[in-house]
Amino acid sequence: MAKGKKVKAKVKKKKKLHVPVGRLFVTSTYNNTVITLTDVDGNVLSWSSGGHIGYKGARKATAFSAQQAAEKLIDLALSQFQMKKLSIMSKGPGLGREPVIRSFQGSPIEVTSIKDVTPRPHNGTRDRSIKRK
Template identity: 45%
Template structure:
């Protein structure tokens, strides 16, 4: 028997959790998922096409503290939490914009896909300087 995929594992984990329509639900079908993954944290905020926030989450809000906030697993939990909030407003399709150099970029995208959102496009919008500020010193480990 082959090892279970990430989607199957998430399906088993989320079997008891149903997505219920929110009270002030707006019924938004298409939105944008903004994933900011820094070295220390991961933030996911889902907006409608105009930029109004439908749902958001961060590693600290989900319950991680300290260095655990920077893990890929924390990013996965953050993406699931934000997606559940957005799906309660009727969100089905999402455009993903990823920014930052963190470890949670890919796992957040996979979690959004596994929870049942249809992904239309994935864009990397990390700001790159045209030789602006001096970067921090290189680590010597």
């Protein structure tokens, strides 16, 4: 019987990308807050959410979980991408919008603009009828 040789796997170091200007998309629902960090072209660099941090169920929807997800992305944007400027696009009715924006405003990254891009109907479809008693 021949003995197998142990093969060491090569570990590649992550390249530090230099992305000085980026965009942050905050999608805040009643159940969770998802934060996506992209470059100016819209290519996703990283993302985080309440569930990604480790919270489950109703705890994902809290402002605290959104703040922790934002702090994780701030560390990543500074260390891995050397980000200097950032524009924020916020969408949705959830509790996590404000803490995320405040976290990024308090960080060394300069926030150039904050936009609310929540989709609104221009009249849209007819509402459901109210049930009779």
